[in-house]
Amino acid sequence: MLNIKVLGGGCSNCKIAYRLIEDVSRELGVDVVLEKVEDMQEIMGYDVMSTPAVVINETVVHRGGVPSRKIVEEWFSKM
Amino acid sequence: MKKLTWQSLLVLIALWLTLYFNIHSWADKAVSWLPLTPDSRLREALAFFFYDAPKVLLLLSAVVFVMGVVNTWFTPERTRALLAGRSQGLANILAASLGVVTPFCSCSAVPLFIGFVQAGVPLGVTFSFLIAAPMVNEIALTLLLGLFGWKIAILYLSLGLLVAIVGGLILGRLKLEKYLEQWVQDIPKKLLSFESENLSFSARLHYGAVAVKDVVGKIWVYILLGIGVGAFIHGYVPENFMASFMGKEAWWSVPLAVMIGVPMYSSAAGIIPVVQALLAKGAALGTVLAFMMSVVALSLPEMIILRKVLTVKLIAIFISIVASGILLVGLIFNLVL
Numbered sequence: 001m002l003n004i005k006v007l008g009g010g011c012s013n014c015k016i017a018y019r020l021i022e023d024v025s026r027e028l029g030v031d032v033v034l035e036k037v038e039d040m041q042e043i044m045g046y047d048v049m050s051t052p053a054v055v056i057n058e059t060v061v062h063r064g065g066v067p068s069r070k071i072v073e074e075w076f077s078k079m
Numbered sequence: 080m081k082k083l084t085w086q087s088l089l090v091l092i093a094l095w096l097t098l099y100f101n102i103h104s105w106a107d108k109a110v111s112w113l114p115l116t117p118d119s120r121l122r123e124a125l126a127f128f129f130y131d132a133p134k135v136l137l138l139l140s141a142v143v144f145v146m147g148v149v150n151t152w153f154t155p156e157r158t159r160a161l162l163a164g165r166s167q168g169l170a171n172i173l174a175a176s177l178g179v180v181t182p183f184c185s186c187s188a189v190p191l192f193i194g195f196v197q198a199g200v201p202l203g204v205t206f207s208f209l210i211a212a213p214m215v216n217e218i219a220l221t222l223l224l225g226l227f228g229w230k231i232a233i234l235y236l237s238l239g240l241l242v243a244i245v246g247g248l249i250l251g252r253l254k255l256e257k258y259l260e261q262w263v264q265d266i267p268k269k270l271l272s273f274e275s276e277n278l279s280f281s282a283r284l285h286y287g288a289v290a291v292k293d294v295v296g297k298i299w300v301y302i303l304l305g306i307g308v309g310a311f312i313h314g315y316v317p318e319n320f321m322a323s324f325m326g327k328e329a330w331w332s333v334p335l336a337v338m339i340g341v342p343m344y345s346s347a348a349g350i351i352p353v354v355q356a357l358l359a360k361g362a363a364l365g366t367v368l369a370f371m372m373s374v375v376a377l378s379l380p381e382m383i384i385l386r387k388v389l390t391v392k393l394i395a396i397f398i399s400i401v402a403s404g405i406l407l408v409g410l411i412f413n414l415v416l
Contacts, residue, residue, distance in 0.1 A: 009189060009384075040189055040387055041262065049155040049194035050187045064155070064182070068289075 002032045002076075003058070007043045008051035017052040017066045024072045084281060099137050106130040124314025131226065131352070132306050136299060138225045139218065139348075140291050146217040147290025150182045151283045155191055162208070163198040167251045171207040174200075175243035178211030179236075185213060185381045192388050196259070199268050203251015210401055211243035214376035218298070219347035226355040235368060242372070242404035249400055258393035298348040305352035312356035322361030332366045333409040337402055340373030347375050364416055369409025377401055 004021060008014030018036055025032045037043055037055075046055055050064030056075060106129040115122040158181045162174055183191070188209065195205040215236055223232040256264065278286075325332050354367050382394055389397070 009387075011184075011187075013184075040193070043190055044193050044197070044266070047194070049159065049191050050182070050184075051190055064187070 002030065002056055003035070004032050005035045005037045005055040007037045007046060007048055007053040007055060009038055009040060009043070011051060013066050014052040017054065020066065020069065021054070021072055024069060025076065028073070028076050030076045088284060095137065095141060099134070102133050102137070103130060106133070120314040122314075124310040127313045128306055128310040131309070132303055135222060135225045135302055135306065135352075136295070138221050139298075139302070140295050142217050142221040143294045144287040144291045146180070147287035147294075148283045149180055150290070151278055151286050153177065153181045155181055155183075155187075155194065158208070159194055159198050159200065162195065162200045162204055165201070165204065167201055167203050167248060170201065170204045171244045171247045171251070172240075174204045174207040174247065175211040175215075175240045178208045178243065179215050179217075179240075181208075181212065183212035183216075185378075185384060188381060188384050189387050192385070193263060193266065196263060197266050197268060201251055202256055202259075203247045203249075205247075206250045206397065207243050207247025210246050210376060211240060213381070214243065214372060215239035216347065218294070219351065219371075219375060222302075222347060222351035226351060227358075231364070231368075235372075238368070238408050239372065239376075242376075242401065242408060246400050246404050250397065253396065255393055255396065258390045258396075260388050260390060263388045298346060301346060301349040302352070305349045309352035309356035312353070312360060316356075316360050319361040321357050325357060325362035325366050327363040327365075327413045329363075329366075330410070330413070332363070333369050333413065334406055336366050336370035337373045337406050337409065340370045341377045341398065341402055342379045343374045344378035344380050345374050347371075350374050363413045365409040365412030365414075368412060369405050372405045372408065373402060376405065 006014060006018045006021065018034070022034055025034070043051070046053065046060050048060060048063050052066065053063035054061050054067060061075060062071065106126065109129050110122065110126045113122070113125065158177045161177065162170060165173070192205060192209065195208070220232050220236060223235050323329070350371055354371050358364065358367050377398055382398070385394060
């Protein structure tokens with residue numbers, strides 16, 4: 001099971017990124033726990049300077065923008 | 080999306096150049112086919128729209144592409160590494176210039192701000208970056224270049240950098256660290272390692288193409304709207320109409336323009352075509368530039384976001400210093416030109 005966090009203070013791109021990951025995981029039938037992290041202190045704990053950022057099992061895999069669908073699919077296929 | 084190669088890039092450049100250098104004659108032809116009397120107002124307005132809309136969109140696509148590629152070298156993490164551990168002075172100049180080439184969205188202002196503080200970037204240097212990043216960006220510069228010519232674009236670039244550098248220097252001298260929110264002051268300083276990503280050139284080109292799709296795809300509506308309003312002003316507002324209350328003689332129009340502009344929020348894309356039309360109808364350049372700078376550099380939404388890390392007092396000081404800088408730029412401009 002994957003623990004995925006989308007980091008970002010509620011900007012519109014953060015919501016788009018969250019929904020995209022939600023969609024792709026459902027399509028591929030991957031078992032994920034998806035979480036939104038909006039608390040700034042927690043976000044800074046991951047040393048992320050540009051949001052939205054994506055954390056999978058406590059590793060930052062993406063920062064500074066909405067990931068493309070292809071990239072999200074790659075994350076899931078690798079796991 | 081397919082990967083961009085050198086060959087396809089050359090084809091695109093050739094296509095772009097052909098389009099760009101023929102728009103004027105094509106636009107003229109398109110307008111001359113319309114059943115309109117020469118020199119009528121509607122015709123003036125349409126001629127403006129038909130010529131400027133494709134020109135600006137073409138310029139914008141080219142610049143956003145180039146900047147999208149350039150941005151891949153200047154991630155916020157690298158910018159921070161370049162600025163960490165430097166003292167005030169030269170670092171302010173560096174920070175303001177990096178503000179131009181580092182991708183920045185005001186929704187990321189808070190994590191970026193904290194990231195800088197955490198790495199030990201001095202507060203004044205951080206502010207230089209935060210002032211320059213939204214104010215002097217590729218979109219503003221392209222539109223200025225397309226609608227006003229290169230002289231005004233360069234003027235805007237240098238004055239914007241000047242406000243950011245001097246503003247950051249003053250803010251740094253004021254020793255305002257105690258007006259950061261308490262939790263920000265408590266963040267432990269740490270040395271952060273920085274590893275640059277090794278991207279192939281075609282991957283960088285790909286990022287440029289993505290930027291064009293994202294940025295131009297998002298703002299073309301505002302640009303057309305702005306040019307539409309501009310076209311209307313061109314055709315229907317009498318010559319020198321603006322001179323009486325936005326002209327050089329009306330010195331009070333500069334502070335007024337800044338006061339109206341500070342809380343306003345618009346991207347450069349929407350405001351510049353309007354500004355151009357105002358200028359054409361006799362508004363003074365200094366007044367118009369001050370208005371534009373204050374709209375783009377400071378906005379209510381950004382201040383609300385920054386409130387998470389800055390106390391109200393620090394926000395007030397920040398706004399007053401940047402606004403005074405812009406005000407001075409406007410006043411001096413009107414005096415000199």
